[in-house]
Amino acid sequence: MTAQDAEELDVEEALAVANDRAARGPGEPRSPRETPTAARAEAHRAKDDSPHRATSWPEARAVAERAGRAAGRRAPVSVTLDKALGLVLAAPLTALTDLPSFDTSAMDGWAVAGPGPWDVREDGVLAGHADAGRLTDGEAVRIATGARVPLDTTAVLRSEHGRTDDKGRLHPTREPAHGQDIRPRGQECRIGDQLLSLGTQITPAALGLAAAAGYDTVSVLPRPRVELLVLGDELLTDGLPREGLIRDALGPMLPSWLRALGAEVTAVRRVGDDADALYRAVKKSTADLIVTTGGTAAGPVDHVHPILRRVGAELLVDGVKVRPGHPMLLARIRQDQHLVGLPGNPLAAVSGLFTLAEPLLRILAGRAAPEPYTMPLREAVHGHPYDTRLVPVGLRGDDAVPLHYNGPAMLRGIATADALAVVPPGGARSGQELELLDLPWATAGIQVCFT
Numbered sequence: 001m002t003a004q005d006a007e008e009l010d011v012e013e014a015l016a017v018a019n020d021r022a023a024r025g026p027g028e029p030r031s032p033r034e035t036p037t038a039a040r041a042e043a044h045r046a047k048d049d050s051p052h053r054a055t056s057w058p059e060a061r062a063v064a065e066r067a068g069r070a071a072g073r074r075a076p077v078s079v080t081l082d083k084a085l086g087l088v089l090a091a092p093l094t095a096l097t098d099l100p101s102f103d104t105s106a107m108d109g110w111a112v113a114g115p116g117p118w119d120v121r122e123d124g125v126l127a128g129h130a131d132a133g134r135l136t137d138g139e140a141v142r143i144a145t146g147a148r149v150p151l152d153t154t155a156v157l158r159s160e161h162g163r164t165d166d167k168g169r170l171h172p173t174r175e176p177a178h179g180q181d182i183r184p185r186g187q188e189c190r191i192g193d194q195l196l197s198l199g200t201q202i203t204p205a206a207l208g209l210a211a212a213a214g215y216d217t218v219s220v221l222p223r224p225r226v227e228l229l230v231l232g233d234e235l236l237t238d239g240l241p242r243e244g245l246i247r248d249a250l251g252p253m254l255p256s257w258l259r260a261l262g263a264e265v266t267a268v269r270r271v272g273d274d275a276d277a278l279y280r281a282v283k284k285s286t287a288d289l290i291v292t293t294g295g296t297a298a299g300p301v302d303h304v305h306p307i308l309r310r311v312g313a314e315l316l317v318d319g320v321k322v323r324p325g326h327p328m329l330l331a332r333i334r335q336d337q338h339l340v341g342l343p344g345n346p347l348a349a350v351s352g353l354f355t356l357a358e359p360l361l362r363i364l365a366g367r368a369a370p371e372p373y374t375m376p377l378r379e380a381v382h383g384h385p386y387d388t389r390l391v392p393v394g395l396r397g398d399d400a401v402p403l404h405y406n407g408p409a410m411l412r413g414i415a416t417a418d419a420l421a422v423v424p425p426g427g428a429r430s431g432q433e434l435e436l437l438d439l440p441w442a443t444a445g446i447q448v449c450f451t
């Protein structure tokens with residue numbers, strides 16, 4: 001897409017939206033099929049075989065997935081459990097022990113042998129004690145939940161179901177069934193049983209299961225290593241904006257999101273608007289993915305395209321038919337090293353992150369694709385005539401509520417959003433079901449803390 005194309009589309013979009021509003025009565029629902037915007041989108045699709053560098057939004061995501069696959073399978077690593085949350089198993093998790101690994105009391109009370117009443121032994125059995133001894137018929141011993149039951153125990157009598165008389169004999173108020181409240185060895189699994197399959201993403205519960213089943217380390221796919229290069233001489237790292245300088249919003253925002261998407265962020269470098277510094281940073285990077293911010297357009301200091309040519313990279317996606325963020329790009333530097341160029345406008349950068357970086361990182365990290373889902377829009381959303389729009393929405397009850405302040409340079413809307421709604425060319429009417437992309441903190445907030 002040329003710069004002129006882009007500008008014309010934006011003017012057209014504004015006009016289309018204005019015309020559309022004027023044509024509708026107040027409160028009248030809008031049907032994208034009937035709007036001038038939709039008609040133009042239809043016409044555009046019809047002539048979409050014209051040469052155009054920009055890739056459609058679904059195709060851009062598919063290209064990013066394919067790039068991840070073409071990078072080849074990454075060698076598994078062994079990590080301790082405290083480092084494993086969110087990673088993907090590179091081998092099935094099979095039980096290293098029976099679970100429980102011994103017959104266990106499920107309740108506090110008495111282990112008993114045969115029918116009551118029973119003579120109660122003096123010593124009790126606590127959880128963690130190695131040798132619980134053996135009971136003979138007519139004997140009982142106090143036992144705690146989780147303790148190993150003595151050999152020849154026939155049941156556990158709960159403390160609330162028995163009373164001892166003054167001679168120390170135990171009488172049941174309710175006779176226990178044979179085997180009652182005993183968790184037999186191997187009830188949950190036998191040694192060698194598969195507990196989790198290869199490819200499972202490790203949740204907090206999976207960490208607990210792995211520990212219970214005897215694991216100190218697990219074999220996982222390593223996190224893809226990402227280096228973030230923040231471009232722009234106008235960026236401040238602290239204080240108030242001043243004299244044409246603004247605060248860098250992407251340096252603080254993107255690393256957390258990249259981690260949530262499965263990456264290890266190895267470095268955040270500020271390279272200003274210095275083409276040579278960018279060249280050196282790209283050349284010396286050993287990351288699986290380099291993410292740049294800014295410098296994707298055609299301005300005098302937009303260095304990303306020239307540097308990609310200089311390092312001999314192959315452009316896989318050069319512009320996407322999506323708003324905001326249409327100048328985003330994806331390049332292959334080597335078979336196993338890619339670069340995602342995010343536009344500098346902050347919401348455009350978020351759009352690029354979820355359009356290009358998310359699918360690529362998901363494949364590299366071995367994660368499964370999220371189940372696609374839709375929700376109805378509570379209010380109509382205007383569309384771009386030809387491009388997909390990604391609009392921040394809050395999820396309220398059964399509806400997706402479009403959030404205001406969703407301009408390309410704004411973060412105010414996305415800062416309270418749960419998801420991005422995928423608005424097709426031409427827009428969407430109130431009540432229309434739209435595909436949603438969950439923002440990772442909303443569904444798995446803890447992942448943001450991964451290091």
Ligand SMILES: Nc1nc2c(c(=O)[nH]1)N[C@H]1C(S)=C(S)[C@@H](COP(=O)(O)OP(=O)(O)OC[C@H]3O[C@@H](n4cnc5c(N)ncnc54)[C@H](O)[C@@H]3O)O[C@H]1N2
Nearest residue numbers: 003006232247248249250294295296297302343344345348
């Ligand atoms: N002639 C044209 N100009 C522009 C076009 C176009 O098609 N033709 N597209 C516009 C669109 S759309 C976008 S998006 C931007 C993309 O620009 P770049 O990727 O080259 O980004 P910059 O020019 O470096 O910055 C754009 C904007 O964003 C601010 N910015 C940059 N980095 C940060 C940061 N880390 N934190 C906060 N804000 C940042 C920067 O100051 C600019 O205001 O190009 C349009 N122009």
Ligand code: MOO
Nearest residue numbers: 324325326348408
């Ligand atoms: O539409 Mo740009 O991509 O301003 O954000």
